[in-house]
Amino acid sequence: MSTELCLSIERVSKSYWRGPRETVVLKDVSLSVYAGECVAVWGQRGSGKTTLLKVAAGLEQPEHGTVGFRGQTLARLSRGEMVRLLREEIGWARRSGPESDELEMLDYVALPLLKGNTLRRARRRSAQALARVGVTDCCKGRWGDLTDGERTLVSIAHAMVRKPSLLVVDDPTANLDVLQREEVMGLLRATAEQDWIAVLITVPDMPSMVHAHRIGSLSDGRLLVPSGGAEESDNVVELPVRGRGSAK
């Protein structure tokens, strides 16, 4: 059993200024995500979920606290190193789709691979990624033709095609019915276990969390987790290292 730490968020605080008023979005939040596990954070609208993901994925800098990624502190990385990290190591599943609706999904998912690969090779890996999430029939489809469920799965394939070590998904079960939700969440859990990567997701709906290895709730910028014997002071919570079965 490995306890390979992928992402470690330590005592992170973040606020935005809206005019003269400061809104604290994250208050002293700590969270670790290990390779091979899927961690789900629930929160109501405006609870700071998306900000937490952005901070985790290195897209935003916290005012206080540190974000560590596989032993490196993000704040200390050079711009070039950060760009490489964002391209190679951190997969963010964007559900906004491709810029152009002309693009077939096979090519859309192949896009992140085009630098450094032949088109043929990129397409082959794209087809594999689409097959992996179970939407091979979407290869020739265009974004506008896809259902919400298919869009989610294609976005995950798009984020996973470079084989990142951290997959981040904001609300993967939006607009999905119960059965589609089970499918997507089962896939995310299996992806974490089988590809041995860290998966961090946020959800506005608690039933979406049941397949995650660990869960937490974000409210008013604070992260609350089920107490599992972890020592805690105030709201600084180090999530307990999960004890789970081996992959697959």
Added chain:
Amino acid sequence: MSAKQAVLGLVIERPGYGYDLAQRLRERFGSSGFAPTGVYSALDQLVAEGLVASAGCLADGSTERAAPRTIYEATAAGVEQFDRWIRTPSSPANVRDDLNMKLALSRARDLPALTELACAQERECLERLEALKQPPAQTAAADSRRKGLSWGEVTALLVRDSEIRQLQARIEWLQRVRAIMAKLAPPGQPRGALAVRGGGAVAGAAAASGERSAGSVAAQGGGDLARADPDGAAGAARAA
């Protein structure tokens, strides 16, 4: 939901003996808090009412000392009663929640304790959710996903959803309570100088924003309920 109705349903699904039914009851309705021994009294009642009858005995081959186990099955009247029950609308559960009552009866000076309490309750809800977590039913491989789930798996999923959504509603309400309380007691402000006139206003505001009305619960039978739980407000005050 009564254990009697659940046991009748289980017997219709598949005849069984007492211990077997107790186990199935726990598997299927574990979170409903039925006592395992409830199965036996439920069976006695069902037999007395003619809804369930013995279908013979299962002799236990392994130990000679063990009494033969009676296998129960539903009678025609039992099946008819069950069909009628399943078609009858269910009335929503009566919300007579202990925490709602603490809120309704709290005084302004209980605020710090109640804020802490709301946080602890929220964590407890998360722990309940943690207990409901389970690996997905055969959703890992793409081909098994295509095959779909059985009727039983789908209904189990929907029932679990309903339980989790109730927890979620609870947590959302607790967060609203906490937010209102934080507003009423700004950090650093002395406890006496709250922006409300009394505890009733705090409770009223929080309850109005929640799904359940704490006020109406207290109004229904405030006196009796309060006596039944003398620790309610007093406990909160002690903690303060």
